[in-house]
Amino acid sequence: MFRGLYTATSGMMANNRQQQVLTNNLANAMTPGFKKDQSVMRAFPAQLIKAMESGGTTVGGAKLPASQKHIGTLHTGVYTQEGIPSFTQGALKNTGNSTDLALLSSSLPINPETGQQGAVSFAVSLPNNEIRYTQNGQFTVDDAGFLTTAEGFNVLNQNLQPIQVNSTEFTIGEGGQVTLADGTVNNSLFLSYTENPQQFIKEGQNLLRWAGDPALAPVSIELAGLGNTGPLVQQGYIEQSNVDLTQTMTDMMKTYRGFESNQKIIQAYDRSMEKAVNEIGRV
Structure with missing residues (x-):
């Protein structure tokens, strides 16, 4: 009994x-870039x-x-079991804001072993200089002219350094290239790619921490050999939640x-x- x-x-x-x-x-x-959790x-x-x-x-x-x-x-x-994030693409919303960036995952390859599609993310820096990842591209420009998240975390470039755009008059190419208002192109977004996004752990504030093998941590699109697969960023749009x-x-x-x-x-x-x-x- x-x-x-x-x-x-x-x-x-x-x-x-x-x-x-x-x-x-x-x-x-209604949180931009939020990825729903699935429990088993x-x-x-x-x-x-x-x-x-x-x-x-x-x-x-x-x-x-x-x-x-x-x-x-x-x-x-x-x-x-613990909730596992689902990294399926959310719907895109046109905002017209130059600081809003949406990630496009439709052109990413599918891992033949797992049958899962990889994921691309933005890299940001915490106050203690630790790197975190996010798929929320609703950014802003702070008083010093740096591109930041809504919480004030610096968005990182290809050298893992903060991106200074000076004003909102900048453009982002489909591959993440940053062009300033004067036509200068000296930065590119660090678009991190991983074949196994399920190794991410949510930390709040729409941030993701890599909890898998450090040797398999997300790398830039260039190192992953995906620079020519298709458009990866769309400016003036935000990716909505996939809930x-x-x-x-x-x-x-x-x-x-x-x-x-x-x-x-x-x-x-x-x-x-x-x-x-x-x-x-x-x-």
């Missing part, structure tokens, strides 16, 4: 975790059940069964029903145990 109680409890906890992931996706549905529910390791039949032999004082009859397997519950509102709401309702079903199972166990204690135990 208690094994089923634990199984239902694990189901409630797993559905609660999935609901948290979906709620976070819904809250960021998995079962705990299954137990193999066998029946021990009598009539065996005795070896060293221990009686061994004559045979073991295979009955089946028993799962002991479920759990929800599907209709699908997210449907998944939230389904998760709620799963939580409710497990809750009813626990209530049924509670009534059964109450009856066992107050009625059967009295006989």
